[in-house]
Amino acid sequence: MLIKSKTTSNTYALFLISVSFSLFGCEPPPANQPSKFVAKNASANKSLSKNANSKSANANVAENISNSQIESADKSLPDTKFNDAAAQNARLKLNLQWTFGGKTQTGWYIYENLISHLIETEAKAESREFAEALARWQKTAVLAPNGILDETTLIAIVDNWQAHRLKIRGFASSDELTTAPPTDFYNPERLEELRRVERNTYAAYKKMVAAATADKSLNLATDGRGNLASSEQFLKIISPFRSKEYQQKLRRESPNSGRAGLAVNSSPHFTGRALDIYVGGEPAETKDSNRALQVETPVYKWLVKNAGKFGFKPYFYEPWHWEYAPD
Ligand SMILES: [Zn+2]
Numbered sequence: 001m002l003i004k005s006k007t008t009s010n011t012y013a014l015f016l017i018s019v020s021f022s023l024f025g026c027e028p029p030p031a032n033q034p035s036k037f038v039a040k041n042a043s044a045n046k047s048l049s050k051n052a053n054s055k056s057a058n059a060n061v062a063e064n065i066s067n068s069q070i071e072s073a074d075k076s077l078p079d080t081k082f083n084d085a086a087a088q089n090a091r092l093k094l095n096l097q098w099t100f101g102g103k104t105q106t107g108w109y110i111y112e113n114l115i116s117h118l119i120e121t122e123a124k125a126e127s128r129e130f131a132e133a134l135a136r137w138q139k140t141a142v143l144a145p146n147g148i149l150d151e152t153t154l155i156a157i158v159d160n161w162q163a164h165r166l167k168i169r170g171f172a173s174s175d176e177l178t179t180a181p182p183t184d185f186y187n188p189e190r191l192e193e194l195r196r197v198e199r200n201t202y203a204a205y206k207k208m209v210a211a212a213t214a215d216k217s218l219n220l221a222t223d224g225r226g227n228l229a230s231s232e233q234f235l236k237i238i239s240p241f242r243s244k245e246y247q248q249k250l251r252r253e254s255p256n257s258g259r260a261g262l263a264v265n266s267s268p269h270f271t272g273r274a275l276d277i278y279v280g281g282e283p284a285e286t287k288d289s290n291r292a293l294q295v296e297t298p299v300y301k302w303l304v305k306n307a308g309k310f311g312f313k314p315y316f317y318e319p320w321h322w323e324y325a326p327d
Pocket residue numbers: 025026269274275276320321322
């Protein structure tokens with residue numbers, strides 16, 4: 001069930017509507033930011049090597065990427081168009097300067113798994129094959145099919161992801177909610193009132209967890225009945241439904257942190273259909289080094305490929321935040 005590109009005016013209008021309510025799932029950059037993102041020219045970036053070397057996950061991304069390697073490897077190929085695109089993508093992946101929610105972003109390496117899933121390729125972003133897959137996607141998105149993941153294409157990709165998120169933002173009524181047991185939670189001591197989930201979302205979550213535990217490559221500790229063992233942290237729920245009162249409490253507790261941007265009047269968590277799920281690292285921390293680590297975990301990569309089968313759509317910026325929005 002791969003997400004196909006839709007850049008019709010209807011979808012775009014929906015996106016424009018939804019973005020003003022749902023730019024951020026849980027941990028946005030500070031408040032008062034405009035609800036749109038604007039890409040800037042990559043040439044201004046001088047901080048690439050510092051960012052790329054700050055954490056091992058980033059260093060992994062950066063290592064072995066050498067333009068001369070890419071160019072020499074591809075010299076024998078007849079068509080140079082996508083070889084050049086591959087070389088550009090190797091650079092843009094790490095240093096494209098763009099803005100999301102008023103905050104400058106560097107590169108798109110954190111989103112490589114999601115991008116590959118969208119454009120239907122297993123190839124690495126530095127490869128000619130990736131550029132060719134991207135060009136096919138660009139055609140469906142009515143973009144110039146040059147295979148280069150520049151600011152225009154990145155914004156079209158982000159638009160596509162955002163357009164597939166929850167469209168509703170209202171509070172779940174109590175009869176729409178069920179209370180999940182403590183064993184489903186990253187913090188098993190979480191209070192009962194903070195363990196509520198919209199019923200269909202919870203059923204879909206349990207099916208997804210059963211499928212993940214059946215996938216032996218993930219090595220998840222289970223109870224033998226499709227549930228995660230108490231010792232397992234991956235895929236446990238960090239935060240499900242939030243009442244308005246609870247959201248206000250979070251906001252009061254962290255008035256000056258990133259959580260200051262917690263939406264008070266609109267959060268996908270109000271619907272009971274948004275789940276923060278443990279995917280590694282610090283559970284819900286937006287700094288790049290943490291997100292770069294999270295997107296490298298087998299569990300996150302599994303979610304990117306499989307969550308859609310269970311109706312869950314990603315919020316690209318927060319690897320832990322998934323919304324139940326079946327097609
Ligand atoms: Zn969330």
